[in-house]
Amino acid sequence: MTPSRVIGYVRLSRESADSTSIVRQRQIIQSTADSRGWDLVDVVEDIDVSASKRRLDRPGLSRVRAMIAGEEVEAVLVWKLDRLARSVVDFGTLLDEGINVVSCTEPLDTTSAMGRAMAEVLQVFAVLEARTIGDRLRSSIAYRVGQGDRWRGGPTPYGYRSVRHESGDGKTLEIDPSEAAYIRQAAEIVLAGGSLYSAMQAIREAGSKPRRAEAWSISSLRVVLTGDSALGRQSRHGVPIRDEAGVLVAPWEPILTVEESERLRAILAPRPLTETRRKASRLLSGLLVCETCGSRLRVNSRRTAGAQVESYGCRANGDGRVCERPASVNADQVETFLVDEFLAVVGALPVVERREVIRDVAGIAEVEEAIRHVTDSMREPGADLGALVAQLGTLTESRDALASRPAEPTIEVVESGETYAERWARSGVDERRAVLESVLTGPVPVKAIGRGYRRMDAERVAAPWAWLDEAAADFVDPYWTD
Template sequence: MTTEAPVPVGAMPRMRTRKGVPASARGMRAAIYVRLSRETEESTSPERQRAACESLCEVRGWTVVAVEEDIDVSGFSRGLERPGLQRILSRLADFDVIVFFKIDRLARSTVDFAEIMKIAETANVGLASASEPLDLTSSMGRAMAKVIAVFAELESDTIGMRVSNAHEHLRREGRWTGGRVPYGYRVADNPGGAGKVLEVDKTESDTVHEIVKRVLDKDSLMKIATDLTAAGIPSPGHSSRQTTGKRSESKKWYTTTLRSLLTNPQLLGQVIEDGKPILRTDGLPLVTRPPILDMDTWQALQDELERRANPGERRREGTSLLRGILHCSLCGFRMYTFVSGGKIRYRCIGRLKKAQSGEGNGCYGVTIAAEALEEYITADFLKTFAKIPVVRLVEHAGEDFRPQIRQAEEALKDLQKDRYERGLFKGDDGAERYAEQYASLEERAASLKEKQRHAKPAGVETVPTGQTHGQMFKAADVAGKRELLLNCGAFVEVGPGKKGVRKLDDSRLGVYYGDEGLIRRSGGRLKG
C-alpha cells in the first residue's frame, strides 16, 4: 500500500458541485461549524458536536480545512450576526461544504436558515448535517431541511415560552431568577425551600436611606454623587457587587446613577420585568421581597425628584446665594450677579428687560456688592432661624380601592356571561364550579368595598429631621442654603444706594421672612 503526501490546503482544486448532485463526493473541502448557547450538562457539548462533524467528514472522505465555534452565542437573538458563522460566510471560496451537528445549531429560525442556504447556493457550497440524514444539495433535501428548520424554530419558541413561564412562576413565588441584583439587596438561599431569594443588604440599604434623606433635605444630586465617590462606596454597577452583565471597575457615582436608583420601584420590594412591575391578578404591583423604602417616603422622594426635573421649578445649582430672593425696590424685577472690577455684584435688569420690549420703567439699574450683602443676609437669617428645628412635609398618597372594586365587579359580569351567554360550566359539576367561583369573586368585592370605607385619606404630615436650620445651613452647599432661605419665605428688596457710601448700607434693604415674605412673593413681585 502506498501513501501519498498530504496536499496543502491552498493547492487543493476547487470541487464545484452542481445543484442536485449529492454532497457525498469525496475530496471536498469542509468547514465545520459549532454553536452552543450555554454550556450545561444537558447541552450537546462543543467537543461532541465537533467529533460528530469530523466523523462525517472522515466517512465521506472530506478534508476539514476550517473549524469555527460560537460558544455562549444565541442563534435566535443574534441571527446571522455570529462571529464564527460570519468568518465561514466571509471565505466561502475556500470551502465546498459546511458541516454542522444539527440544523438548529446552524440557525434557529426558518428565515435565517433559508438565508444561509441562499448564500451557500450562490457560492456553490453545500450544507451537511452530521446527525440528520439529509442530502442538502438536492432539491428534495433542501425542501426537507426547510421543514426541519420550521420545527426547530417551533421547538425554540416553545422552549423560550416554557422558560419564560417558569421564570414568572418563580418570581411570583418570591424566588430570584438571576440577572442584575437590585441595589440594596443581595442573593441568599431560600429559607422556605429550593432556589435563591433576594434579601435586604444592610450596608447598601443604609446607603439608600442616607441618599434619600439628603435628597429630601435639598442636597444636590451632584454633591451626593461626589461624596459617595470620595467615600469609596461601590456604585450599583461595580464588579464587586455584580457577577454578570455590564460591570465596571470604577466606583464613581454619577447623577444619572442616583436618579436611576431612586426612581426604581424595586426599592418598594416590587418585582420588575422588562422595566415594568409585574402585576397581581388584582392589578396591584407584585411585592415578594422586603421593601427598603415605605410608600410615604417613596412618594415624597418622587415628588422632590419631579420638582427638580421640572424646568419651571428647578433652580440652577452652583449660582449665587440670593438668586430668586433679591428684588429691586424700584421696579420689582429680580436681581442677578455680574462681575465688575473683579468683584461680584447684584444688579437689577428691569431697565434692560423693559427696553427690549420698547418700554420704560423709571429704573436706572440698582446694584449692590454681593459679598457683604450675602454675609449680612446669612447672619440675619441665622439670628432668626438657627435654633428652629427643620421639618419636612411628607405627603401621604392615601388608599383607593375603587379600581380593584371595578375590576372585581367586571369579573363577576364576565363570569355570568361565561355561563349564561357563552354556555360554559357544563357537566355534572358545572353548576358547583360556577357557584364556587362566583362566591369567591363576590367575597372579594365585598372585602374591597369594606376596605374602601376605612381607606386612609391622603394628607400631609410634618416629620422632624432632627436638625436645626443652623446645622443644616452650615452643612449645605450654595444651592441647599438658598433652598432653606426660600423655604423660610426669604424675600429681600434693595433700594437705591447713596453716593460716597462704600460699606453696606442696611437702610437700603427690606428683609422679610415667613408669611410676610411669601405674601410679597405671591403678590406679583417676581418679575424677571
C-alpha cells in the first residue's frame, strides 16, 4: 500500500535553549513528504517527553493513533524510529494497531512486509542503546558515591553548592554561606519555641528563596530542616549512606548538628490525625483572682450587639461557694493594661538567656543514632541477625568509650540581640504567660466595681510586680524559656 495522506510526528526528551532538533525534524519530514508526493496533513509534537518513561502515554502520539484509527491519514512519518518508540513491546503494539510507519533517515517503510521486518530489527538496537545509556549512568553514579566525598549528581541540596573536586575527578559539595545562614536562622527560631510558619516568614523577609519555587512553603521548609542533607549526608535511592559499622557517612561539612536535627524532627513531626488540639487559653488565664473571695477568675463569653465579648469573672457563687462582691473585668482591657505596665518597665531591656549546656563528646550522637538504626533493622523480616548483633556490639563499645569521657555541664549567658518588647511581639500566648508569671510575686487581685464603671487602673487591678516588692532586693530579669 502506498500512502497518500500522512501525518508527521516529532519528539524531544529534553528541550534546551540551544536545541534545534525539533526544527530539524520538521524540515526533514516536510522534505521527505514533498519528495514522495505525499500530502502532509500535520506535524504533531511531543516536547520534553521521554519515550522510555511515558511509553505510549504521550499527548502527541495519542493524537496520531486516533487520526490513523479514524482513517484521516494512512501512515506516520518520523525522523527516526526511536522518536516514535524505544520499546520493542511498544512498537509491536503500534504495529498491531495497524499503524504504518515511515522513517525519513532509515530504510524503514512498514507499508511493505520487508519494511515491517526491518523495523523490528532496528527497534531491538534502539532498546539496546537505551539500556546501555542507563547502565552507564547508574555505573557512574555508583562510582561517585563509592568515592565517599564525590557528589552523585542531580539537584544540589539547599544550603550547598556543587564544585570541582580537588582531585579533578568529579564534583563535591561545599556550604553555600548565604543559604546555610537561612537554614540556621529558621532552625534557631523553631528550636527557640517559634512556629515553623514564623521561621518561614522570617527567612522570606530576609530574602531567601528555595531553588525551584518562587517562595518558601511550610512543607518545603520542613523538608530542609528535617532532612539528611543539612547534616552533610549523601543518600542513594532515598536512603542515607552508612559505613561498614553502620554509622551514617557525612562527607561534607554539616549545616546543623545531629542534636539540632533530632530536636527539629521531634518538634516538626506531623501531628497524628487522632490527636486533638488543646483549646487556646487567654493570656491571664490562672493569674487573676477575685479580691473579695480569692477565687481564680475564669473566662466567660457572651454576645453583645452582634459581637462576641470575653471577660474574666468570679464563678464562686455558681460553684456553690459564697462571694458577696464577685469581680468581673473585660478580658481585652485588663490584658492590655497589664502588658503595658510590664513593657513600660522591662520592654527596652535586652533579653539575656541563661542556659545549662552539657558539652557533647564529639561523635557520640552519631554512634547512638547508628545503634537505633541497627536495633530497628533487627525487627525487619529476613534480617541477618548474626551480622547485626556483631555490628551492635562494636557500636556499643564505641559509645561506652565516648561516654566515659568527662562532659561537665556549664551555664552559658547568651545575648539574644532582642529587647523584651521585640521578643514579646513574636511570642505565643503560653510563652507570654510564663514570662508574666516569672515577674509576679503572686496572683493578681481584681476588685469588684459598680455597674457602669469602666476605668482600668492600678486601684482596680493591683499587679504584685516583683520590682514593687521591697523584699525582692535581688530582682532577676524575666526568664524566657527556650
